Amino acid sequence: GVRASMQLSRFDVSATYFRGFRSEPTMSARLEPAGAPGQMLLQPILSYDRVNVLGLDFSGVIGDVVLRGEAAYTIADTPGDAAATGSDSLQAVLGGEYLIPGGPRTVLQAIYDYSAPTQVSDSSSSLKFMTALLYEPTNRTQVEVGWVQSLDGSGLFKPSLTYSFADGVRGEAVGYVFYGGAGTEFGDFRENSQLRLSLVYDF
Secondary structure (H helix, E strand, O other), X not given: OEEEXXXXXXXXXXXXXXXXXXXXXXXXXXXXXXXXXXXXEEEEEEEOOEEEEEEXXXXXXXXXXXEEEEEEEEEEOOOOOHHHOOOOEEXXXXXXXXXXXXXXXXEXXXXXXXXXXXXXXXXXXXXXEEEEEEEOOOOOXXXXXXXXEEOOOOEEEEEEEEEEEEOOEEEEEEEEEEEOOOOOOOHHHHHHOEEEEEEEEOO
């Protein structure tokens, strides 16, 4: 990989090129003869496809607002049947961060995902918005609220509370609330909504 950076006025801008392998495997299958004549077994195959990734990112400050953005276009580089390889894809994030005087740090982001069509599937895309609030009312207490809303009407709401009882000892309460209709980006995870309570001890 190679990365080049430069400063443009109030912004730092970088461009990146990477050649390597996908971190997640793509799946295909093939038929193999079984022990008995005429019988075949469907054998799944997991492969880590080689890819080329072009990336661009920036960060800068306008007044009291920190602006950040990044995008990466992944180009599949595996010959053969498209059913056995990953498709080209684009991921992009654009957001801003602002510290409300005496209040929480506020983060707003727009997240876009796109997958190119293949011989066996159509193209797909999604756009969602994320809001995060981080607030420390005392030096022992930290409150975080995260909300992700997809344009398909589904989303995730995540509140959390952390309290430090002593150095290295803290309690945490985190909630995950998924909502939306069947077949939506987050709606299919509605049954995974949960509340987690934990006591963490560092040693």
